[in-house]
Amino acid sequence: MTDVYPFEFAPRYRRLLGLLGIRPDNSRVVVADGVFSARFGRWTLTTPLSNIMSAVPTGPYRAVKAIGVRLSLRDSGLTFGSALDGVCVAFREPVRVLGPRPHEALTVTVADPEALAAHLGSLISRP
Template identity: 45%
Template sequence: MARFAFGFDPAWRIPLLLFGVRPGRAFAEVREGELSVRFGPWSLRTPLSNVAGTTVTGPYAPWKAIGPHLSLADRGVTFGTNARRGVCVRFHTPVPALAPGGFLAHPGATLTVSDTEGLVEALENDRREPKT
């Protein structure tokens, strides 16, 4: 298992607390063939076989990146704790994350983890490993 903490910008720590997002409840995990993300009260889970690709992205405009966001352009979700860098994870089949009941599914997720390259490596390596 590999766990990746979100990279909190100190200026946004208190506003993010209003959403219930704090360091102990904001992380991405790659384990046992699955990507699991916790962002305060929100979560996202999908098999690694559903990950179509990853890209390190940023910088972002803070009003588009800090907190939980839905992109009106492509329905992607952002779980953001800084405006510097993140990992855009694209999915073969959209996954639920923001809305309760799973009626809104997202084709991609941007995650502002501290170790962007590590998350990309974990996702890419785990997807390539042959399953026995």
């Protein structure tokens, strides 16, 4: 079974994101065949579901810290942001996508954060 979670694109930021090549047609989270995959324009993070430690709805965020592809200055988190609410997905083993260090977490601003968090929560294996 394949579950697809589209990103929420706040109208205010759609044009800016489009200039970066990030559009609704090339941005989504897919949960299928034991794999979590988030695509945001040309950026993709893929990891086995067994690598997910938690998934928590978060927000609202400040736009300056959430819109676009963002590296956290506090930790090794990564954000794929197109709106001001989302889900923070934490990993057991960091995943490398962008920048000098692998990412301990990914925040995704999908249209239904609660549904994605609940779905991932039901699939997370507890150690």
